[in-house]
Amino acid sequence: MLFALGFYTLQALHYYSPYFSIFAVIAYGLGISVSADFVCERLKSTRASFMGRNLLTAIGAVAAIVVMVFTIKDTPPTASNANLAGLAQYMRTSTDVPGDFYDYAKKPSYSVMCSWADACKLQYLSQRAMVSSANQEIGIKGIIASERFYQATSEDEALAMLRSLDVKYVVAGGRLTVWHGDISKIGISGANPDKTVRVLKGDELPANKVGQLMAARMVWSSARLASSGVTSPLHHFRLLYISYYDSEKPPLLLYEIVKGARVVVKAKPNSPVAISTNISFNTRRFTAWHDSGTTNEHGVFSTIVPSSSSLVFQLNR
Known part of the structure; x- marks a missing residue:
């Protein structure tokens, strides 16, 4: 022993x-x-x-x-969650170093958005500054920043929060936790079951609208739905990593905030168009990305693909 x-x-x-x-x-x-x-x-x-x-x-x-x-093999300490340990190792070796993690006098060049339930452990395993850890918590209008971000219902709203906090990477997972006494748009059942939360009745979402939350749109199952055109895809969140473990359960994912590549399609006015491409992530795996819409009166449809490139591509149909 x-x-x-x-x-x-x-x-x-x-x-x-x-x-x-x-x-x-x-x-x-x-x-x-x-x-x-x-x-x-x-x-x-x-x-x-x-x-x-x-x-x-x-x-x-x-x-x-x-x-x-x-x-000396530099493997991380044994963690109770293998998904968390794998993600931390990937972040240490495959993301930009924001500065000296132990130099508290210097502000890191960027931060990471993560649910407060995992942020404390992930912060020290990955040596990356988390917005939502217990000792580096940042609030937006008095509410824990991560709670506001994951409960945002539009990508523009979510991006505005991330930019105000210098966030470069976002961790997504299969659960959304809400701190005792804070707000929730999805009621107690969607929060920490051991805590009570204040539900904003005016903003509360019905069960069939919960999929609009960023917390839901970023998980693996929702990413697959977006890839097939069932739900709206994310345009500025580039998928980098999906945890190896528990593949049948909602795993941990890591996204990078990117400007993205704009794709312009020219076709007949008011005609339906669709764009599909593959996005690579860890271990040379790929996921499909899909967007569709209708050209305007000038025959133009424009969208943004979550790519590390910020080029503009034009397609003629």
Whole structure:
């Protein structure tokens, strides 16, 4: 039990401070040796004590080396949620570094929007500043920023919030949590079931309208619906990552806020048009993106594809 606790402690130390973990590994190995020798001394056997100072010291040294080998792989500490650990690892290795995470005197170059339920753990695992963590919470008109963002019903409204907070990435998931006493547009059933919330009756959404919330539009099932043209697609949220685990359940997703590429279609006036393309995300996977509409009286239909490119493409039909 103690050996296992020491192993995971060293793993966490190496993840946050590789240099300090070297000294911790040495102390861990010496501790094993001293403890083993102490046990032998308590047995009041000189021979056993002599063997303890040699054989068990060697075993302790070997154990320390093994621990160092495992910790030096830079794997994150064991998390209760494998999806969260996988997302954190991706963010550490595949997103822009916003600055020194531990230099509190300097403002990071950007922040990440995440539900407060996951923000605290994800912040330290990914070393990225979260808008909604317990110690870096930002409010909009007195309400937790993440609650207002995920309950926004239009992309323009959501983007205005993100730009005011210098948000570059957004984490989406299968649940929406609302802090005790805060507001909800979808009633208590859509909030934390263990807490009570104030429901804004004038803004409360019926069950068939909940899909309009950003929290719903960004999850994997809604992304598939948007790809097939059933719901409105997102134009400035580029999908980067979908967690590997629990594929049948709503996983964690990571979006990047982008200007996007404008696509202009020219066809007959007032005629229906549709645009489909593929968007790549982690592990070389692809998801379809679909938008449709009707050309105006001049025969023009315009839309924005969530791409890292900000070019303008023109298609003639």
